[in-house]
Amino acid sequence: MSKRDCGIDMLRFFACCAVVGLHTFTKGTTLPSTVVYYTCGFAIPIFFMSSGAFLLNRGGVDYSYVAKKLCRLLVVLVLWASVISVSFVLGKLMTGVGDAASVVSVFSSTLLGSLFQIGLLSHGWFLWALGIVYCFLPLLSNLSLKGKLSTFFLFAAFGGVLHALSCVAGFPLESYIPQTFRVWIWFEYFLLGGLLYPLRNKLIIPHMGTALIVTNIVAVAWQMFAGFYLMPEVAGSAHAEYFYDGLPCVILCAIIFMCFINLKTDLKLWVYLSSLTMGVYLLHMFVVRVVGHFISLSDPVGASGVGFTVVLLITFCVIGFLKKCFPKIYELYCEV
Template sequence: MGGGVTYSYSIRKIKQLAAVLIRWVLVISFCIGVGGYVFGAEELIAIPKLFLSTFKGTLLQRGLLSHCWFLWSLSFIYILLPTLSRLSMSRKRLIFGVTVSLGLLVHIFSCVVGMPLEALVPQAFRIWIWLEYFLLGGLIYPLCKKGVRVWTSGMFLAVSTIVAVGWQLFAGSFLMPETACAAHAEYFYDSVTCVVWCSALFVFVEALRPSRKPWIHLASLTMGVYLFHKLVICFAGCFIPLDDVVWGSSVGFLAVLFSSFVLVGIIKKLIPNVFDSFCRL
């Protein structure tokens, strides 16, 4: 989080994000268009229309590439990065405190009115949340450098996980039941329990010494796992009841995570050009 980040760097990263996004939209639109033509549901001429609707869906969180909203939110952070990188640590802490407070207020009011107010804003535009987590990583990292035991950080992560999941199930089932919030983690990203959980996860990963080669290899696959996991979910849903709160958040989660890592690892090993085009940001 040091200073010196230039606008040319941010523009270059945004161009890379846009290129990956457009490739995904092109491939998915083509596959849907051709598939519809083969099965008599659509005409090939509909592919341009599919491209536009799919591209729009990445921003508004709709369709098969709804999870690609993350690339948009990341682009917004890159726009702010040159300015953020030049702020003093005290100002970063101040902005972090403001975003945490804003998120807490939104979450409290959501519980009071019985529906997630976050749902009124597409995920890509919930800038207060993504700015909060971006700053969180930079604020926690200096603490991790002092050294944290794996056992201590692991226990903290386990406890914070139980608390975060418990709060989501309780609030989603009883305080905000109208939209079945218990099944949607996105409505709890700005809750204190989720912020604490993310902090615990960050500290635990740092305690595992991620500079070692196996961790570096896994880290290189994580963005690919995120981009491919929606396709894996579509396939895994045929065998595992992912909509079930218990099965979906336990067996389903682990199955999708493991399968996604295996798939992306195979792609990186056997067809690196495809990996670079669709997974490397």
Template sequence: MKKKIYIQILGVIACLAVVAMHVNGCFWQFSYDRYWITANIIECICYFAVPIFFMISGATLLNYRKRYTTAVFFKKRFGKTLVPFLIWSVISAIWYYIVYHARPEGIREVVDGILNTRYVDIYWFFPALFSVYLCIPILSCIPEKYRKRIFGYAILVYFVLEALAPLVCNLMHIEFNEGFGMPAVGGYLIYTLLGYWIDNYELSKKWRCVIYAAALGGFLLMLVGTQILSLKNGTVDTTFKEYRNVPCILYSTGIFLFFKNIKNEKALGCLAKLTAPFSSLPFGIYLVHFYLVQMVAIYQIFPITSIKYRIFGTIAIFLISAVTVRILQIIPVIRKAIPS
């Protein structure tokens, strides 16, 4: 199946946003200095990135049965993600012990570090993605004629019980009873269903505008709320953060919907040309860019709080990572370690 243009564009933009967030890692070092204000802005602007990857999985994989069997589905998915994850997790362990001059206490510590992504914490994304892959064969058994209502129902109930209710309880200082959750759509499946729903069903202009307004509201709530509460508490406040929280769900949904509904052929063509050279690289860039970001921080190549570094460094690290991945992809022995 030929990848839809907007999916290609979103994949590359989300990858660039991920790199930007990690280059902007000083966000997690709260300060009353001016740099933290710009760090919060960059963090919030780019926060849609990870949810977009889960949404792309929903848009591209839930109809896999039309193309191949479930056995082939697992072979393709885990061959492109599980094998690279394991290889790079071993590399991350080696990196950790060399850079920090530490010795593992035993194989148990190494296995624990890999399974719980302690060496490279950004690899948390892959176990979450594997869980989504395991659920897709079940979701794909739902007949297409029922999916609009069933998936729409699941999205709505999840949003109310897993995102909105916990946030409201948190703001009211009330403990949320997790027994009211939505186990049928646990983890990051909400984004998988959202990606499929937006990709397959059309919304009227009125409803698109409502969602765009909600997305803007979610973004502003995350940006302003984080800014105010963090300044008040003297630490990074995560009340309005977390990928499965109301602000991020609204914001990410609006971003995905916007790109899906770009009608300007000239703009779409321009974005397609700009992103085409990177269309097979996002997962590879995700795997390797961490080491460049870490080297800058460890060896103090640039001041990590510098706005110039956080903007131009993002572009440079993205491009260097892209070139690195492209080179590794053409080396037969190493190819399996770099998904395309």
């Protein structure tokens, strides 16, 4: 674990791009946009897998380490909620609406809203979910291989049954639980990453490229079929988040993960790009809102890649500039 794994860095970069894709490509508008949207569904599971790969195999994890990680996550959430709240209130003041005293209430609702995936920092749920997983890290890391396997299959079975019930019920049952608290999914992928990582260079899937293409086609086809016909939401086809605990997504993420951790690369570019991913994740939704005023992400052009490209380039450039020119600010806001 002492040597940097550029395969994981590359994987995190592409997962970060996929997160942006989930929020810019629009399902149900055009066939290409819908296909790309569901193809990006591997993003969040891969982030948990990459974290599990390192944290479950590093050894010496105790609650003091967990406490430091939790404090860091909370600091980042508080800082982002503060900036967003002040910016929001200033915007209202400039238009003659609201007053400066409302900063505290906006901050409270923003920070609390991030826990429940609502409000101005709704995508902050990911940090809360990661924090919940961290709380159990010493326990998980001390499990035997058999214990980790048993726990993984327990969570996978629960998720698979719930996903099947959603298809039968005709509605994604997971939607009743905010993503923060869908812990069976996050533990499942966290454990899967930790279990697969020691098998790099040992478990080689024959014709891995072909396997990746085939599993991706199957997973996307299943999501489109089930999302439109078996468990559609009121507003249309089901979001990608409701397929994370389905078997096709689990198999796809496992194969993607194995493909990347078996890559032989030491290109430092991937290390650099990977270091920007958390900042890009935290900033990109605000860039989406700004870009959305100029490019309609629901029309065939915007939904087919223009909006995605613009948002991705702007966000990476801003975070890269921040890291180079204001490293202390970058460290405070973007490193967890």
